[in-house]
Amino acid sequence: MKKLVLTGAAGRLGSYLREPLSKLTEELVSSDIVEDIGKLYPGERYQRADLAEFAAIEALLEGADMVVHFGAIGDEAPFEQILGPNIVGAYNIWEAAHRHGLRRVVYASSIHAVGMHPKTERIGIDAPHRPDTFYGLAKCFAEDLGRLYWDKRGLESVHLRILSCAQVTSTRALGTWLSYEDLVQLVTRAIEAPVTECSVIYGVSDNDRVPVDNSGAQFLGFRPKDNAEMFATDILAAAEPADPGDLAQTRHGGPFAAIALGNSGLAVMDVIDDTKSVE
Structure with a gap:
């Protein structure tokens, strides 16, 4: 590729994607709303852009082959706060990608799109939306937007329903963990796959306790290598007794399923x- 755009580059997950993505393209344009992200990798430049401002996003995506869209309130x-960056921002990304003829949008979706499904259900990539x-x-909204733009305009997208990409600190994470190494592999496969149409895939490592079924996305070639079971002994020894009445423990969305809206x-x-810094 000549130009690849990464939004959310100043975020924790974005910090782990910048270096490997810079090696997949002649130019990586990293973007966020901060004034500066400091030292850059070879082949990388920074372009500040507010996701809620269409003109800024249209300028950001000009000449790009693909966009890896990780920017949003996380x-x-x-x-009222979610609306601009997360909803209007998603529309701006897809519309600008369409206008500039990009081939594909790789989107950081989330388990929280289906977070109210009970954990007793091992849901697949075709699980109906049930946000928490x-x-x-x-x-x-962004997953449906991606489907609409594929069906009506032929713009491919891959929606990565990430479960929990952070250090393992809870019993839930023994099943939901996505290591940074597996995150990089997942995004790389989503970029390099010959054809994706509009696809959904769960972002989760090869955990013994994985609570979702990713078999429907095998065509993408994502083969996670890490397993959270290496943390199980210490995590379980420190855990409080399970509470079957706690939505945080019984729904796929974990704590997000139990909190009040907003x-x-x-x-x-x-x-x-543990945001990564450029060495």
Whole structure:
């Protein structure tokens, strides 16, 4: 590729994607709303853009082959805050991609698009939308938007329903963990696949306790290598007894399924900020 765009480049997941993506293209354009992301990798440049501003996104995607869209508010928030970056921003990405003739959008969707399904159901990639938050609702919108733009305009997309891509700090993460190495492989496969049409795939490592069925997306060639079971002994020894009446423990969305709409889900989770810096 000549030009690949990464949104959300200043975020934690974006920080792990920048270097490997810079090796897949002549030019990686990393983007976010911060003024500067510091030192850049060879072949990378930074272009600030607000997802909610169409003109900025249209300029960002000009001349690009594909866009890896990881930019958004990455937590539950009031709908008025989610609307601009997560919903309008998704439309702006797809519309600008269509206008500039991009081949594909690779999108960071989430388990929260289907987060209210009971964990007793091992859901597949065809599970109907059942969002647990406004954040999850925005993911549903983007998945449907991707389907619409494929059906009506022939713009391919891959929707990566990430479960939990962070250090393993809870019993839930023993099943939902996506390692950074497997994240990179997942995004790379989504970029390099010859044909994707509009596809959904779960972003999860090869955990013994994985709670979803990814078999419907085998064509993408994603073969995760890591397994959260290596953390199980310590995590289970420190865990409180299970509560079958707690939605955070009985729904696929975990804590996001139990919080009140508009309230932060990350505030009740132990997510370690291990954002990668350029060496």
